[in-house]
Amino acid sequence: MAVLTYLQAISEGMREEMRRDESVVLLGEDIGVYGGAFKVTKGFIDEFGPKRVIDTPISESAIVGAAVGMALYGFRPIAEIQFADFITVAYNQIVQNAATIHYRYGFPVPIVVRAPSGAGVHGGPFHSQNPEALFTHVPGLKVVAPSTPADAKGLLKAAVRDDNPVLYFEHKYLYRRIKGEVPEDDDFTVPIGVADVKRPGRDATVITYGSTVHTALQAAEDLSAEGAEVEVLDLRTLRPYDEQAILDSVGRTNRVLVLHEASKTGGVGAEIAAFITENAFEKLDAPVMRLGGLDTPVPYSPPLEEYWLPSKERVVGALRRLLEY
């Protein structure tokens, strides 16, 4: 297996799918000659040409809408939103058009919307957002958020092969900071809807995804030194989420912290916590706790942004309370 950065893994996943299947095309701003704002599509236009690597005007609603139209007529477009924050401009196309077509008319809409998300890079309120929970309420969408290079590649490839609209939130803080082994098998995919135990444990579970998987792993490491074994369950897919994996983990540890970088209120964690309470009430030795980013926009200045983020210290603190409950 090759060792790749998270960013390289996404890139490789796309490249492989484009080589495998001519119907896979890319749409986005600056994705051609420039290779994308984060260089995820570097070299793609040379290999696949401008017909399949379509540099668009700045018009996210048209980008997603056009992707839907192409998907209805034989293509499998991957639309890139330059920063996830701007996905709200394309919101209507995603939640009203893409999400509902199959239910209404029975046509598959195989599009992927890639969106670099997340804070920690001093991007301020509009280059730091984690908008996944704006979509997980919407029937018809699939939402994924990988935390490792292998998952990033596997989920990308699965998303391209899926016949439904898949929102792919890639965390830009992880792009070059996280490296890992990635299977080279052309048909390696990570199935959508399947969670993954990133660290097994018996005393408590952190259910999380994306960047905070790493925060959770660090917190688990710290607590392990104190004798507490914390399981880290990486959801990977936020809709449809892996009910069985969640119930299994709760069955093992009986204590759960749900964690994400996005603001806490109304976040994905609410759904997960509610699901657990509803379906594993008897298994719980403590309340399901939640931890997320502050309920504010993401501020720019480092002291503010650091305070905004759910830090390892906060995760450890929450886990201590959970373990002591």
Place this chain on the structure above:
Amino acid sequence: MAVLTYLQAISEGMREEMRRDESVVLLGEDIGVYGGAFKVTKGFIDEFGPKRVIDTPISESAIVGAAVGMALYGFRPIAEIQFADFITVAYNQIVQNAATIHYRYGFPVPIVVRAPSGAGVHGGPFHSQNPEALFTHVPGLKVVAPSTPADAKGLLKAAVRDDNPVLYFEHKYLYRRIKGEVPEDDDFTVPIGVADVKRPGRDATVITYGSTVHTALQAAEDLSAEGAEVEVLDLRTLRPYDEQAILDSVGRTNRVLVLHEASKTGGVGAEIAAFITENAFEKLDAPVMRLGGLDTPVPYSPPLEEYWLPSKERVVGALRRLLEY
């Protein structure tokens, strides 16, 4: 007190606020001569003139954006979205512009966005939506959803007087079907953020809002005949929600069903259920249950739509399970 329909109450609330405060203006499609698609602003243009009752082109993003701009310079605009379903077109203006300005710059943004929402009227997938949970994750917004004429008027007036962007989801099924006494005092408001016990009980609580308050009341009535006293707590405000009222009710009944018309997954109910579990775990004699619309778009044909809706029978069924737990 006058007896008004839910629709009349909204209308009267707006009229009173416009008489009281010259800075209150309306923006929307067909709200002038026509008096609005649902006639909520009937006669307004005659009384207040076209300068304050602004008939706009079909461009919801500009409507909300312009409302924000007017709010920054001395006005208190009420923007009408003809059907709540179309609010997704204005999504970016609401969640990125309106919601964040105070945090970033300290300017109040006193706008109200009125949106007739809800199913039950055979409107199909795009005239039946309950989009409130698409907004309750967003810091900076307030979200209200009245169930009675008195609340409709009181919350409308409170929303107009609030210095923050308030999304006001009025349920169109209730418009002419629900009548009730409404205080005539010019300064009657229903405070934002305060829930209301619509029916007291001791055996279980239904926490709900909007149209399903009535479903819950009917279910409670049915169960009362069987000797179970179900409390109905009407949230009225979905963000910020009334934490204390929720905890108080859980303290009284120890059993909770969270109910709404919107699709269950990722809905407002998830946040409420998660909050309860986190903060009143010891008080719970049963898992917090949730009931909502199906996790699909709202279908058009009556048998499908009826099946989609969380019916009284389903509420009674869920409550029985809760009571027997």
Place this chain on the structure above:
Amino acid sequence: MPKKKTSLTKEQKLELYYLLKLTRAVEETVVRLYKQGRVVGGVYLSRGMEAASVGAAYALERDDILFPIHRDTGAHLAKGQSPKAIFLQYLGRADSPSRGRDPGIHFSDRSLNVVGNISHLGSMIPVAVGAAMAMKLAGKKNVSLNFIGEGGSNIGDFHEGLNLAAVQKAPFILVVENNQFAYSTPTHLEYACENIVDRAVGYGIPGELVDGTDVVVVYEAVKKAVERARRGEGPTLIEAKMMRLTGHSAHDDAKYVPEELKKQWEQKDPILVMRRRLEAEGLLDEKVEKEIDQRIEREIEEAVEQALASPLPKPEEAAEGVYA
């Protein structure tokens, strides 16, 4: 009014006339069913606008893709749809094209290359542009065509969609059905330009303003745009001017429309306009007219009967089919 020369055959002209009348008859039937309480949802009519809807769709081949909007009964029919499908839709029946999920003429038909719309005005424009891009990329010579009201033409997606289509030289045609009102809103509150077609220059594409009450004129204009698109020369914006001769929907009496204006436009009822043309060209007499009317009556009667006999969907079906 000087008539342009047209490439239409006699048969085609009579077919267009039949389609105009069929559209009118289908909609009148829907109104009847509505008044009988059988249509559960709203009814949006195209009376006065049939020429644009029929004429534009008639310029398409089967493999061209049609994106009709909320009043385009005529376009569905001109693309080959059966009245029965339309009735089934309004009645919300199990075997309607949307299986009871979407109301009225919001429906698709894969075999006819018709893609139904969401209600959000303008939202189909980028989707239709995408379909056009797909045709081009696949090396096909087909085009996609979408409609928009003059009211809907003020929404952001109109701009984004047309601009993208222009840059991509996508084989796309957008027909603006300018019927003087958006619901109750008169044009001077909708836009301040002379004509919506004035916007074409802002995308670097041709724009053509046509009499939207004359089906032949609309057909010719769209045909030209289709040929242009097939040649790889990119999109065209066409504005068809006409009048909505009914309320916004079946429950709207349109009191906000001045009586005089209504009267004036009644003279330009597309069926009258076409009848005058056919008579002038000697293609229509009482006998032919009667044959057409009888054919339509028969077709409608049969379709209504079959539609009414069709079952409603089973409730539990509501939960199915969210994902492919």
Place this chain on the structure above:
Amino acid sequence: MPKKKTSLTKEQKLELYYLLKLTRAVEETVVRLYKQGRVVGGVYLSRGMEAASVGAAYALERDDILFPIHRDTGAHLAKGQSPKAIFLQYLGRADSPSRGRDPGIHFSDRSLNVVGNISHLGSMIPVAVGAAMAMKLAGKKNVSLNFIGEGGSNIGDFHEGLNLAAVQKAPFILVVENNQFAYSTPTHLEYACENIVDRAVGYGIPGELVDGTDVVVVYEAVKKAVERARRGEGPTLIEAKMMRLTGHSAHDDAKYVPEELKKQWEQKDPILVMRRRLEAEGLLDEKVEKEIDQRIEREIEEAVEQALASPLPKPEEAAEGVYA
């Protein structure tokens, strides 16, 4: 290049020259701070574009409302903002206008009637239109002015905002800063019209294309639009053509821009253009030039010093102020 007659006084012209140079100096200082690792976020520069930003804002009175966008350092300064505030912003300090919440020149100043932008291109257009509507409704004679890049002009809100402004005859001016690129994207991939200003006719408003490298020309065009707006005649679209003489942001080397093009446009550096004009008019000599440079140097030095001495915000402040 024939110069238009201008109503500017000698002092004003020299002030404009000073503002151009100040803008350049402020940005160069920001780059220096960036390279020292003191600016935590991104840096977007306006080198080559100062004339449009400065010239447009200079045409406004204090009670007119300015909506600058991501490269409008010059507009902030021309509206009366201090360099210190800008440095504080980039450094994310507690007493910066946004209190460390928003980066760089994304900030507001109530006392100067400047409203900062969100990053979403075009999103401020409807907001600025609303501010203009507020002026009109309040019976004031003030206007609002917003900028947009030629890239951002392809987003839906451009269309919705301008159309609403036109229908409302709002005292609104939109200045398109056409700098040939949107990030790495050249104009032919952004739009297919000749000029962005061709879109004005589609809203029924005047459009004016100007040389965006000449601050006087921009000033005069905007001034005319402002006067028109004050007279109640509605919005104007102005397109200023120029070139972004740097990368998209401080980390972009802009390799995608042909060297020749860069060279060509270097000749039209707004500071050079204005210097030539002032020299031709006999308003500038070495002494005056030196005075200006020294003033700027002094101002910048002082501002940087003060800014660097300012504290960072307290972490806990992050949680405050979501609601009014």
